[in-house]
Amino acid sequence: MAKAKGKKKTEVLDYGAQVRSLREQGPGRLYLLWGREDYLREQYLLELKKLCLPGGEDDFSYHRFDGAELDFQALADAVDAVPFLTERTLIEVRGFDTNKCREEEAQALVRVIGDLPDYCTLVFLMSTDFEPDGRLKTTKAFKKYGELIQFTAQGESAQKQHQIVAERHAAGAVFLVIQQGIQHKRLNTAFFQHIVFCFLCRRIEVKP
Secondary structure, rough: OEEEEEEEOOOOOOOOHHHHHHHOOOOOOOEEEEEEEEHHHHHHHHHHHHOOOOOOOOOOOOOEEEEOOOOHHHHHHHHHHOOOOOEEEEEEOOOOOHHHHHHOHHHHHHHHHHOOOEEEEEEEOOOOOOOOOOOOOOHHHHHHEEEEEEEEOOOHHHHHHHHHHEEEEEEEEHHHHHHHHOOOOOHHHHHHHHHHHHHHHHOOOOOO
């Protein structure tokens, strides 16, 4: 009697090493970001944005597409648009399931991602329940022309390190808010209660 095949073990992503590699080598042209750890996925996207768009998002070098339906002509136009006042463009695609492409959609997608200019970074962000189907031509094209990164739960030591960094960023954000309060002479009991509440609830936007 043949033994049943066990479930394939998930390889744990070393997120710190992934980010260091990105910073050292620079952004590539194509990414498919997926996995259960959506926080790490979003942080990695921020790293890409900082490298591609050092001056921040604008209407010339940054484009975003949302939704289950994707306008491939508009996507192709965004890909062909040359950067303005920056060296790269960044295109962000959310909500489009590459596993569910119809044949004509799959062909259009493969044409776009197979001919990306050097100045363009195209990023597909997938939902947490998505897993690329390796049998599909779309997945094969992503593997051929770009990078698929699965964001997995980190080990205990890595989680502690990320927590320490997050706490430092949050403390820096609190200091900045206090400094702004001093400048605008808005320091009072209600003000301090507000920033402490924001800190405890992590409602202060923290940017590395």
